[in-house]
Amino acid sequence: MPxxxxxxxxxxxxxxxxxxxFILLLIILQRLAYKPVxxxxxxxxDKIDKSLKQAKKIKEELKNTEETKIAEIxxxxxxxxxxxxxxxxxxxxxxxxxxxxxxxxxxxxxxxxKLEIKAEKEKSIKETKKEIAEISVLIAxxxxxxxxxxxxxxxxxxxxLAKM
Numbered sequence: 001m002p003x004x005x006x007x008x009x010x011x012x013x014x015x016x017x018x019x020x021x022f023i024l025l026l027i028i029l030q031r032l033a034y035k036p037v038x039x040x041x042x043x044x045x046d047k048i049d050k051s052l053k054q055a056k057k058i059k060e061e062l063k064n065t066e067e068t069k070i071a072e073i074x075x076x077x078x079x080x081x082x083x084x085x086x087x088x089x090x091x092x093x094x095x096x097x098x099x100x101x102x103x104x105x106x107x108x109x110x111x112x113x114k115l116e117i118k119a120e121k122e123k124s125i126k127e128t129k130k131e132i133a134e135i136s137v138l139i140a141x142x143x144x145x146x147x148x149x150x151x152x153x154x155x156x157x158x159x160x161l162a163k164m
Contacts, residue, residue, distance in 0.1 A: 133158075
């Protein structure tokens with residue numbers, strides 16, 4: 001076999017030396033470069049996995065937060081609706097109370113006015129009767145002459161008023 005190497009122009013001692021050098025180089029590179037590079041790649045892979053897990057966790061928390069926010073907004077709207085309903089109910093009640101008070105006061109004013117009108121009417125009727133009686137006495141005096149004395153005059157006025 002060494003002849004084949006010489007015919008090809010190769011030195012088999014040199015090939016063996018290069019093979020030994022190559023094997024030594026592989027051993028040195030494995031210890032000095034390959035292991036640190038693998039360690040660095042593993043650390044980077046772990047860091048990426050950790051970041052992905054954290055991103056997934058953040059995404060879930062964001063989803064939960066969004067659901068919580070929606071639930072709270074819904075609850076707040078319901079509470080606001082209840083408050084508005086209650087305020088409307090109270091305002092209706094207050095308005096009804098005001099209407100009742102106004103009706104009551106109006107009724108009182110009407111009753112008072114009726115009493116005043118009745119009293120004024122009675123007063124007016126009394127004055128009218130008195131004037132009619134006085135006019136009747138004057139007419140009677142004119143017809144009978146001035147012969148009517150005070151007693152007769154009073155009696156005549158009372159009779160006239162009684163007839164009315």
